[in-house]
Amino acid sequence: MRVYNFAAGPSCLPENVLKKAQEELLDFSGTGMSICEISHRDKAFGAVVAEAESLVRELLCVPDDYAVIFVQGGASTQFAAVPLNLMHTGKADYIVTGNFAKKAWQEGQIYGEANKIADTSDKTYTYIPDLSSLRYTEGADYLHITSNNTIFGSVYADFPECAAPLVADMSSEIFSREIDVSKFAVIYAGAQKNLAPAGVTIVIAKRELIQDPLKICPTMLRWKVQDENGSMYNTPPCFAIYMADLVLKDLKAKGGVKAMHEVDVYKANLLYDFIDNSKLYKNYVEKKYRSIMNIPFVTGSDELDAKFVAEAKKAGLLSLKGHRLVGGMRASIYNAMPVEGVKALIGFMKKFETENA
Ligand SMILES: *Cc1c(COP(=O)(O)O)cnc(C)c1O
Secondary structure: OOOEEOOOOOOOOOHHHHHHHHHHOOOOOOOOOOOOOOOOOOHHHHHHHHHHHHHHHHHHOOOOOEEEEEEOOHHHHHHHHHHHHHOOOOEEEEEEOOHHHHHHHHHHHHHOEEEEEEEOHHHOOOOOOOHHHOOOOOOOOOEEEEOEEOOOOEEOOOOOOOOOOEEEEOOOOOOOOOOOHHHOOEEEEEOOOOOOOOOOEEEEEEHHHOOOOOOOOOHHHOHHHHHHOOOOOOOOOHHHHHHHHHHHHHHHHOOHHHHHHHHHHHHHHHHHHHHHHOOOOEOOOOHHHEOOOEEEEEOOOHHHHHHHHHHHHHOOEEOOEOOOOOOOEEEEOOOOOOHHHHHHHHHHHHHHHHHHO
């Protein structure tokens, strides 16, 4: 029996996509082999990468002068790749709105002067700083932000307007809302939140800005090299890219990012409305900055939270335990989470509230 999986990542994938992968597992596209067994230089796999790239371009309206590449090492490796490709004068700005943003900032410090220009830890990362009052470093090589904070459940409503190139970690929200890619120098996202199984990371980068990586930048982390080699400088994560391609095709068939966003907002509002109107559950993120992907909530009692997680599991609602930094619960309701899953969660929350009031 399939359960509803609210994990933050790796996370649920569309059931029809999993079935398609199952169907094709022993014989991919008439090759008589699994996608996992085909050479990455084979035409059949080349077509998969090309299609995945073109779908990313189409679904996010990526301008032609941007590279779209598939790389390995997760979003965490991009924390290093960002300074290694962009930190030419040795200084950059970071906005720290959560744990991953902090890690990105810390990684930046290895390579140069990484200035933390705002930090929302004073209120346990429950808001995004006021963008109009930010003070940027003169001549910074880039400004790094984490657009959706997976652990704390906050999201940028708008993006900073700054002179420096804007770099965004969009791991936990890519393909959940329309974005103007031309406002960003670089967007990167690990796939295991809202796109595919773990193993592949998408990087979208303005080509003119990535031509001159630092001397010490490892070849594998040079976005320019990956771009010139069509994401195949070495053996790429073939299966993860294949799964990403299937999910992207499915997203296109469902109406693309705009249509998906409407469903995502609908699902998130169902849950937030229920939480806000209940006596037992609370979400502490400032309303304006609430994520539509990751929704943390607490009962106010650690004991009751633990009971909630255990009983939810018995009811087929899995991985609702909050991150160890936050405690409580967290429902990650990515694109692949059906509306019925959110309704089932709300039904359970109601019942739990009545029984434990
Ligand atoms: C999960 C996550 C990461 C870390 O991803 P890895 O692929 O495990 O390196 C980084 N940033 C954000 C926003 C995330 O949600």
